[in-house]
């Protein structure tokens with residue numbers, strides 16, 4: 001059985017990933033502030049969740065110490081950490097951003113994934129196939145005005161994946177994956193941004209108007225196909241849109 005530890009499993013892409021992983025017969029442990037209703041018939045042996053605010057780093061560290069991941073993951077043929085939880089954070093040029101919002105975005109989008117990767121690496125020593133996926137963004141690779149914080153933290157995840165890939169612990173694969181533009185709450189937030197601080201807002205409005213947002217369920221299928229495949233991790237930084245299939249299939 002493949003066991004998945006998924007952050008931000010309560011909504012959006014993370015909820016679709018959790019449901020798809022369960023539909024494929026896997027087991028899921030979700031970490032988010034809110035919960036997800038598991039599909040009918042899925043019991044605690046295949047689905048569990050822990051309520052945690054990934055922006056509260058001292059509490060996150062305490063929660064992780066109590067999880068006993070080793071026992072849950074023991075004996076699995078493949079174990080996968082998906083650092084999916086994220087927020088857009090403050091948008092605008094630096095002089096307009098509140099320090100507290102910068103700190104919060106950096107904690108949720110960047111520090112928590114690094115902490116989780118480390119905890120996961122320790123909990124999975126000796127397992128034959130252990131994989132870490134950071135959910136990145138095209139904004140990590142192309143600067144978008146106003147998105148300095150979001151772009152920087154996602155670029156940080158990209159570089160963390162490149163670097164840990166070089167560390168190459170036994171049985172280990174890691175990649176930072178940009179998932180494409182997906183129809184979630186985050187996209188609703190993007191379309192609501194003030195164009196004075198986010199000049200590319202029009203492009204995102206057009207994508208939604210033209211039906212070009214990928215449904216979360218389709219994105220999750222494609223994402224899991226890649227993450228569980230033999231090629232996963234050969235490239236530590238990848239964009240799902242570069243893989244060739246129709247993302248809306």
Ligand SMILES: NC(=O)c1ccc[n+]([C@@H]2O[C@H](COP(=O)([O-])OP(=O)(O)OC[C@H]3O[C@@H](n4cnc5c(N)ncnc54)[C@H](OP(=O)(O)O)[C@@H]3O)[C@@H](O)[C@H]2O)c1
Nearest residue numbers: 008010011012013033034053054085086181182184185186
């Ligand atoms: N949507 C897109 O077009 C797009 C494009 C590129 C990359 N991404 C990336 O894809 C990932 C998922 O995004 P999404 O579009 O699905 O976003 P979303 O619909 O806003 O969902 C965000 C998820 O992250 C969790 N989360 C947010 N803040 C959290 C916190 N403080 N503690 C714990 N969990 C938290 C939320 O759970 P709770 O609210 O229950 O805590 C929720 O499950 C993100 O990393 C995002 O940057 C999205």
